[in-house]
Amino acid sequence: MSAAPVTTQGSSSTAQGPGAESSNKRPRRNDDEGDQPNDENDLSYSDDGGYDSSDGELTLEESMKRQRKKAGLRMETSEGRRRDAMLADIANAHDTPKAASQISQAIYEYTRMLMGISRKSRMSNNDHDSTLPPPPSDDEMKAWVNRQEDREEVIRKAMERGMRKYLAKKPDNFKPNRTQIRTVEKDAADRARLTIKLKPVKFTSRLDHKSSCRYAHNWGTKCEGALALAGFPRCTFDWEAGYDSPWNSSVSAIIISQWVKCFDAKGARAFAIVGSDNTDLNRDEVLRRWFKNKKGDYRKQTRNEILIRTSQGRAKVEADKAYSKKVISRRRGKAKIHKARLSVVKELFGEQSAEYGMLNPREVHSEDELSSAAPSKVRLGWRSAELDTFISLVDQCVWGRETDAALRRSARHLIERGPYSTTPDVDLFPPKKYQRSLVSPTWISSMQGVALTHLELNTTNVVDIRRAIMKLTKELASTPSTSQ
Structure with missing residues (x-):
């Protein structure tokens, strides 16, 4: 009776030995399996509606959309920084006197x-x-x-x-x-x-x-x-x-x-x-x-x-200086002509007249050509024939109204800057919202529609250019009879 339990215990122990060993190894296999990816926790979808464990790439559309979002965010952030900096500069800026003060x-x-x-x-x-x-x-x-x-x-x-x-x-x-x-x-x-x-x-x-x-x-x-x-x-x-x-x-x-x-x-x-x-x-x-x-x-x-250490450099420096002097001289000459013409129009038509407003923009007045050796005027291709005639008559009045010989010579020298250049400057445009009838139809037909749209030319004839030309013609014609 006493051996049976022992035998049973021994046989039971012997029989359970492998089972116990396998039972001990089973948790280890489960631990090893726990290191592998779990299909239930995978975030990629499979073809049949589940998750796909295979690696993949974003489509071109998704990649471009992601890049556009990032670029838009960067642009918005940069624009915000620039706006804040601008506001800070304006708020903290000191009202310094102008350079001409x-x-x-x-x-x-x-x-x-x-x-x-x-x-x-x-x-x-x-x-x-x-x-x-x-x-x-x-x-x-x-x-x-x-x-x-x-x-x-x-x-x-x-x-x-x-x-x-x-x-x-x-x-x-x-x-x-x-x-x-x-x-x-x-x-x-x-x-x-x-x-x-x-x-x-x-x-x-x-x-x-x-x-x-x-x-x-x-x-x-x-x-x-x-x-x-x-x-x-x-x-x-x-x-x-x-x-x-x-x-x-x-x-x-x-x-x-x-x-x-x-x-x-x-x-x-x-x-x-x-x-x-x-x-x-x-x-x-x-x-x-x-x-x-x-x-x-x-x-x-x-x-x-x-640059002046070499002969070519010295020539370039001298050429740049000469060109700078020409630019300054042209700017001063244009300012003088602009002032002289406006003074004539103000005297004959009035400062509040439409004719004065027609000649007030600086873009209406031509400049001297820099590339030519002799003085020559740049022809503004956009100006109509009537506007050219009006400006020519105003120029005659500039020096024609002077009674002093020295002032008359000076005014004539200012106006008569030489002949017009044979090559008009096509890159010059009329002022924005300028009267359309004062612009050359040939020039308008040669321009692109986007440029004309941006100019916003005014179709209302504020200035009666023919009446203004007739008035100037009478003023110039009456001068000899008045002086006699």
């Missing part, structure tokens, strides 16, 4: 005088130097920085000597308190500043005593003395750095402070400066604007200095 012109000319930059002249034989002074060299910058550091070192040593002398008069076990230390060091520093005065450095002046500057040159000399006392060897800006750099901010502060002294002493009375414009912030912003504009000019000047 008297305060701006006064500070500009004062700075040009100090830097030896001649005023722009319309004469071709202007031999004065109009180049910007070079920025400070590394040695000049280092000497200016070390000058301040050396002065601080001298004062610090004077304070140490003063403290040693003070302690030498006290017992060996004497320990000064904070108030005594501050008092002794301050007295020693004050004595050092009085005895060791700053000496001006050797200064290189660029003042041109032959220029037609509206400031007395002694004001420039005084400013140069202040710059030399501050350690600057010459008056210049660091054109490669920002306006708020240590060198530029110090130079600009001295220039403005010396200009204020000049203004207070009535040295700038030639400019008739408005008192409300002469503020600390306006003066600083005006000089900051001048510096930023000249920064670009200095880069161009540096490029030209590299």
Whole structure:
């Protein structure tokens, strides 16, 4: 009876051994299977409506749609940043006086005088130097920085000597308190500043005593003395750095402070400066604007200095200068013609007349051709024959109404700029919303529809061009009989 249970237990143990081993291995197989992807948790759909475990790619349409969404989001974000920056600039912007204001012109000319930059002249034989002074060299910058550091070192040593002398008069076990230390060091520093005065450095002046500057040159000399006392060897800006750099901010502060002294002493009375414009912030912003504009000019000047090292480069620089002079001359000539024609129309038709409004836009008036050697006028292909006739009659009135011989010759020279060029400029367009009947039909038929749509030409005949031509013809015809 006792063996049966043992045998049964042993046989049972023997019989369950493999089963137990397999039962122990089964969880391990389940653990290994748990590392494999589970079909029930796969996120890709199969063909029969379930999930597909195979790797795939986005279709071209899905990829393009995704790229468009990203590009749109980036554009929207960038546009938002630009809009916020623009609003911040507008909100924080200072209302600086215009460049043509008297305060701006006064500070500009004062700075040009100090830097030896001649005023722009319309004469071709202007031999004065109009180049910007070079920025400070590394040695000049280092000497200016070390000058301040050396002065601080001298004062610090004077304070140490003063403290040693003070302690030498006290017992060996004497320990000064904070108030005594501050008092002794301050007295020693004050004595050092009085005895060791700053000496001006050797200064290189660029003042041109032959220029037609509206400031007395002694004001420039005084400013140069202040710059030399501050350690600057010459008056210049660091054109490669920002306006708020240590060198530029110090130079600009001295220039403005010396200009204020000049203004207070009535040295700038030639400019008739408005008192409300002469503020600390306006003066600083005006000089900051001048510096930023000249920064670009200095880069161009540096490029030209590299070009003139070769013969071809020198020829290119001279050609660019000649072309720039032609452009400036053409712009001035067009402004004079525009003013002269409007004065005639104002006198004959009135300032509020439709004829005055017809000639008021600058696009109506032609310019001189730059490519030709001899003066010639650019023919505006868009102007109708009636408008050309009207302008020609106005030009005759410009010089015909003058009774002084010199003024008559000057007016005639202004109007008669030579013959019209044989090649009209097709890239010039009439003003927007201009009267359509004043535009050449041939020109309109040659233009694209999108250009005409953008011009929005007015179909209402505000100006009776034929009646205006008849009035000018009568004025010119009546002149001889009136003069007899």
